[in-house]
Amino acid sequence: MPFKYPDLCHRIVANTVMAVDSFYDGTPCWLWLGKRNASGYPVISLRWQRGPRKGKVRSALAHRVSLVAFKRRRLSARSVAKHLCNNPVCVNPDHLAGGTQRSNIRQCVAEGRHYTPFREAA
Numbered sequence: 001m002p003f004k005y006p007d008l009c010h011r012i013v014a015n016t017v018m019a020v021d022s023f024y025d026g027t028p029c030w031l032w033l034g035k036r037n038a039s040g041y042p043v044i045s046l047r048w049q050r051g052p053r054k055g056k057v058r059s060a061l062a063h064r065v066s067l068v069a070f071k072r073r074r075l076s077a078r079s080v081a082k083h084l085c086n087n088p089v090c091v092n093p094d095h096l097a098g099g100t101q102r103s104n105i106r107q108c109v110a111e112g113r114h115y116t117p118f119r120e121a122a
């Protein structure tokens with residue numbers, strides 16, 4: 001009999017470890033222990049719940065799944081789950097916010113994390 005988690009939230013927590021050196025707003029990052037994609041973002045395996053591929057396995061970005069599972073946030077196909085803690089492997093729902101890629105890049109530039117070849121030498 002295969003082990004089953006009571007729900008997706010339990011499964012996400014069981015596959016993370018609390019960070020000791022990465023915090024946001026006083027709470028530690030939840031570091032994903034599972035698979036990562038080529039860009040270093042956490043990946044989780046899910047099954048299609050409906051449609052012609054119902055029951056088939058699909059992979060999804062775990063930080064997106066975390067935001068939907070814990071915060072009941074609806075994410076459209078075009079919207080992104082932004083890391084407020086700037087730690088790509090973090091799946092702590094309190095460190096995530098839904099938004100557009102436009103607002104994601106604005107946050108990056110506002111924090112000075114963007115690349116520019118014209119930056120003045122410090």
Ligand SMILES: [Zn+2]
Pocket residue numbers: 023024028029030085086087090091092095
């Ligand atoms: Zn975090």
